[in-house]
Amino acid sequence: MASLNIEELYRAAERSRLNAFEAARRDSLQRLQGNLEEIGASYRSSVTQAQTAARLSALGQEEKLAAAGLSGGGSYAAPTSGYTETARVAADNNLRGNLSRLSAARLQQEQEARRTSSTEIAQARQDYETGAADIRMQQAQAQIAQYNADREYDYQARTTAYQQAMQRWQTYGVVLPADAAILGVPAGTRTASSAYDNARLALDRWKALL
Numbered sequence: 523m524a525s526l527n528i529e530e531l532y533r534a535a536e537r538s539r540l541n542a543f544e545a546a547r548r549d550s551l552q553r554l555q556g557n558l559e560e561i562g563a564s565y566r567s568s569v570t571q572a573q574t575a576a577r578l579s580a581l582g583q584e585e586k587l588a589a590a591g592l593s594g595g596g597s598y599a600a601p602t603s604g605y606t607e608t609a610r611v612a613a614d615n616n617l618r619g620n621l622s623r624l625s626a627a628r629l630q631q632e633q634e635a636r637r638t639s640s641t642e643i644a645q646a647r648q649d650y651e652t653g654a655a656d657i658r659m660q661q662a663q664a665q666i667a668q669y670n671a672d673r674e675y676d677y678q679a680r681t682t683a684y685q686q687a688m689q690r691w692q693t694y695g696v697v698l699p700a701d702a703a704i705l706g707v708p709a710g711t712r713t714a715s716s717a718y719d720n721a722r723l724a725l726d727r728w729k730a731l732l
Contacts, residue, residue: 539654572624685725696710
């Protein structure tokens with residue numbers, strides 16, 4: 523009876539689960555990298571928009587102040603009145619506030635993306651470890667089943683060989699040399715001896731266990 527290589531089957535299943543975990547980990551890291559790049563691109567675009575809006579707002583404010591005679595009309599010129607200076611300070615503070623909020627939002631999004639990736643990898647690792655434990659349990663059960671099957675097959679084979687040897691002993695009246703080791707009696711032993719009766723009793727007991 524050919525026995526299954528339980529250990530090799532276990533190693534193959536273990537490699538398969540490990541490969542699945544590594545693939546899940548790589549996929550998660552790739553998604554994380556893509557998310558971080560997208561977040562960075564969105565942040566840079568938002569910063570550009572905020573700076574552009576601030577610049578346009580500053581120019582508009584300068585034009586209003588110039589029309590009111592409170593500014594020279596140049597956004598880079600020294601302020602000619604307290605109104606001009608106050609307006610520029612307010613615009614600068616507004617821009618810094620917008621940039622700060624954008625930076626904070628970017629940081630939060632990056633942290634959330636990293637947490638999501640960490641959770642995905644942790645879940646993949648847990649699935650791998652749980653699966654590995656299940657495989658080890660299955661391996662142990664399979665080895666026990668294989669051992670019992672091999673033992674039963676071996677027992678049946680020995681019983682069959684013994685039975686056939688007994689038939690030849692009965693047919694020829696003596697134990698043949700090839701059957702001596704199987705029967706556990708010397709070659710040439712006759713059926714009239716007590717050894718033959720003992721052998722029959724042993725065979726009956728073995729057959730009852732099958």
